[in-house]
Amino acid sequence: MEKIMKKNPLYFCLFLLPTLLAFMIGFVIPFGMGIYLSFCKFNTMKDTKWVGISNYVQIFQGDDAFGHAFWFTALFAVISTAAINVIAFMVAVLLTKNFGGTNFFRTIFFMPNLLGGVLLGTIWKILFNGILVSMKQTLTSNATYGFVGLLILMIWQQVGYMMIIYVAGLQGVPDDLKEAARIDGANDKQILFQITIPLVMPSISMCTFLSITNGFKLFDQNLTLTGGEPMHNTEMLALNIYNTFYSRVGYKGVGQAKAVIFFLLVGLIAIIQLRFTQSKEAD
Amino acid sequence: MKKRLALILASAMLVSSAVCSLASCSGNGGSDAKGHVYYLNFKPEQDAQWQDLAAKYTEETGIQVDVLTAAQGTYETTLASEIAKTDAPTLFQVNGPVGLANWKDYCYDLTGSDIAGELTSDSFALKADGKTYGIGYVIETYGIIVNTKLLADSGHSLDEITNFETLKTVVEDITARKKELGFSAFTNASLKEGEWWRMQTHLANLPVYYEYKADGIGSTDAIKGTYLENYKNIFDLYINNATCDPAIVDSKTVGDATQEFADGQAVFYQNGTWAYNDIKDLGDENLQMIPIYTGVEGEEKQALCTGCENYWCVNANAAEEDVQATLDFLKWVVTSDAGTTSLADEMAFVSPFKSAKESSNPFVKQANDYIAAGKVPVDWTFTTMPSEQWKNDLGAALAAYCRKQNDTTWGAVQEAFVDGWAKEVQAAKEATAE
Structure with missing residues (x-):
């Protein structure tokens, strides 16, 4: 098959075209339009007016909320990535040991992932408020509550998903390697850090990539859990963009420009992170 | 290999953009001679009543009236995406002067129209630059x-x-x-x-x-x-x-x-x-x-x-017969028996129109x-x-x-x-x- 494809470019095109078309319509074209719109003043996609970089200038001239949202989001992404991956890895190690019911527990841990973010935010808000009300406080009483609340919610939701990836990675570590190490006198800790972790490094890069980008892109949970309250103090980047887009007349272009900056930021951070973890992967 | 790939990419882009432009830019046909009305409704509480009223009007006159209601709190978002479509709403609403600033370019000048003449007071018309752009339809x-x-x-x-x-x-x-x-x-x-x-x-x-x-x-x-x-x-x-x-x-x-x-x-x-x-x-x-x-x-x-914060606006970019159909529909809503009854009794609106019936809402009386x-x-x-x-x-x-x-x-x-x-x-x- 491969040979036929290589010999005859027509086939190559034919098979590639549907996916390419879908990719163009669903991603490349809207993306291009999005970048174009960030340089425009517009209300709908039909009446755009080119304004150059003025949208970008406006963001960097005293939009404090955007700056705050960036640091809040960055802090959240870092802490949540660390917490999610450590916990998910520990759970995965536990659930690859030989004892009964591992499949049952894997299912249970994975389940929160099947629920949507809006629903989760709403449910957890009721839970948190139910507890906090006894102290005459609410989740939006101060920004720390909101931050911790978001963290708990995200850990609860994401651990199961990352765990599945780690379980698959752990099962790929050959037993004979561990056995050989044990015969050579390595203890459990040494086996974990010298054998297992280097060998599941591809899973770790995958999971950290997913959780750090998820952390940066977080929107639904942020919207429903705190809505950015109190006073925009728990507003993350995606929510800030959304609010910019809709809360003032004539600010759609600014919101769009923020979205482009957001894309560059997340892309850059993800690339750095991937480079870093991939450099640690064993051959 | 790279050259070939570039060629394929380029051709795919051409094809897809051609498809895209075909789909989006050829939509002028379709509307029949009598025009049609598309109302983007703001108030979810009254969705069913508007649907009924639209069906009645279609039955009476044969002109198609579509009513779409935006979910609570999403009107601006829905309007922004709907109005960019080929089949855009012919009738929508703004919430007063600040809302009008956003949509003025889309608003048909209603000065001297029948519907503007039906208002009991000129103060219920939403004006800018000396033109009437909106008609207040409910006083709350x-x-x-x-x-x-x-x-x-x-x-x-x-x-x-x-x-x-x-x-x-x-x-x-x-x-x-x-x-x-x-x-x-x-x-x-x-x-x-x-x-x-x-x-x-x-x-x-x-x-x-x-x-x-x-x-x-x-x-x-x-x-x-x-x-x-x-x-x-x-x-x-x-x-x-x-x-x-x-x-x-x-x-x-x-x-x-x-x-x-x-x-x-x-x-x-x-x-x-x-x-x-x-x-x-x-x-x-x-x-x-x-x-x-x-x-x-x-x-x-x-x-x-x-006061009033709900103003009807007619889409100035709609086809001429659709604008006319919308104006006729509005006139019918505020003057006909079916329309005024629905506004007053079913939607429980107090409307600032000459033929409006009295609302059954006790707070209105108070x-x-x-x-x-x-x-x-x-x-x-x-x-x-x-x-x-x-x-x-x-x-x-x-x-x-x-x-x-x-x-x-x-x-x-x-x-x-x-x-x-x-x-x-x-x-x-x-x-x-x-």
């Missing part, structure tokens, strides 16, 4: 709704309440005996994010209204906040005499407040004519809407807050009684509030004030109100400057 009223049965149970009557001082006396007496009575004075003030409108729009209307009145203006670029002390009076009364502790009111929704009132947990509840359906089980004889007193001099003569007694209704000035951002910043500041009531947090409310106003006006000006 809000105030403090009182459960008179509970009020009587507490040993008070409405006759006692004529201004802020007397209201405060009654309210604080109820709060003092809250345990014994088993109910509170006010419902919660619903300050969960996104549920702020009763406080940051409707209640905030009063200080704005009085300032405009004192200065003899109808809008301003810089509010002074002369009557903020009065705003604080009534807001403090609301939150400190409510069903819940002020510290947790930022977890409460408007729905929670409505439920508390309907369940008889509170005597007073600030809301408007539109809330009637949710609380009518208490019985018309037990419901009375009273003015929102804030301690302004001469407020004994103040009536309820009555609003008229106040006016008949020589009192002066409070205009809706919140349509001149500079932006959604302004309202939201004020709402957030109010919620923060509830968490901790002191001079600093109230200072933040004042700052959101006064400085925020100037800032938002400036931002809007920059955004709309050419």
Whole structure:
């Protein structure tokens, strides 16, 4: 098959075209339009007016909320990535040991992932408020509550998903390697850090990539859990963009420009992170 | 290989853009000679009634009328995406002058149209640059709704309440005996994010209204906040005499407040004519809407807050026959028997049209009684509030004030109100400057 494809470019095109078309319509074209719109003043996609970089200038001239949202989001992404991956890895190690019911527990841990973010935010808000009300406080009483609340919610939701990836990675570590190490006198800790972790490094890069980008892109949970309250103090980047887009007349272009900056930021951070973890992967 | 790939990519792009342009730019055909109407409705409560009315009109005239209702709180978003389509709404609505600024380019000039002629007063037309762009179609009223049965149970009557001082006396007496009575004075003030409108729009209307009145203006670029002390009076009364502790009111929704009132947990509840359906089980004889007193001099003569923030606009970019069909439809809605009956009885609207029927809503009658007694209704000035951002910043500041009531947090409310106003006006000006 491969040979036929290589010999005859027509086939190559034919098979590639549907996916390419879908990719163009669903991603490349809207993306291009999005970048174009960030340089425009517009209300709908039909009446755009080119304004150059003025949208970008406006963001960097005293939009404090955007700056705050960036640091809040960055802090959240870092802490949540660390917490999610450590916990998910520990759970995965536990659930690859030989004892009964591992499949049952894997299912249970994975389940929160099947629920949507809006629903989760709403449910957890009721839970948190139910507890906090006894102290005459609410989740939006101060920004720390909101931050911790978001963290708990995200850990609860994401651990199961990352765990599945780690379980698959752990099962790929050959037993004979561990056995050989044990015969050579390595203890459990040494086996974990010298054998297992280097060998599941591809899973770790995958999971950290997913959780750090998820952390940066977080929107639904942020919207429903705190809505950015109190006073925009728990507003993350995606929510800030959304609010910019809709809360003032004539600010759609600014919101769009923020979205482009957001894309560059997340892309850059993800690339750095991937480079870093991939450099640690064993051959 | 690379060259070939580039070639493929380029050709794929060409093909896909061709497909794209074919799909989006060839949509002029299709509408028949008689035109058709597409109404993007704002009020979810009245969706079914509009659908019925549209079907009736289609039956009578053969002209197709589509009604789409945007989900609560998503009207601007829906409108922005719908109006960019080939098959755009021919009839939509804006919420007063600030909303109009966003959509003016899409609004058909209704000056001299039949529908504009049906208005009982020119003041219900939304104008800019000397042209009529919007037609107010529903007049609404809000105030403090009182459960008179509970009020009587507490040993008070409405006759006692004529201004802020007397209201405060009654309210604080109820709060003092809250345990014994088993109910509170006010419902919660619903300050969960996104549920702020009763406080940051409707209640905030009063200080704005009085300032405009004192200065003899109808809008301003810089509010002074002369009557903020009065705003604080009534807001403090609301939150400190409510069903819940002020510290947790930022977890409460408007729905929670409505439920508390309907369940008889509170005597007073600030809301408007539109809330009637949710609380009518208490019985018309037990419901009375009273003015929102804030301690302004001469407020004994103040009536309820009555105004309009829903204006119909016709899409100027629609095909000519569609515009005509829409104008005909509107005329039919406000003059025909079927239309006026639906507006008044089924949708329970008070409409400012010459042939409008009387609404069955008791609060409407009460609003008229106040006016008949020589009192002066409070205009809706919140349509001149500079932006959604302004309202939201004020709402957030109010919620923060509830968490901790002191001079600093109230200072933040004042700052959101006064400085925020100037800032938002400036931002809007920059955004709309050419």
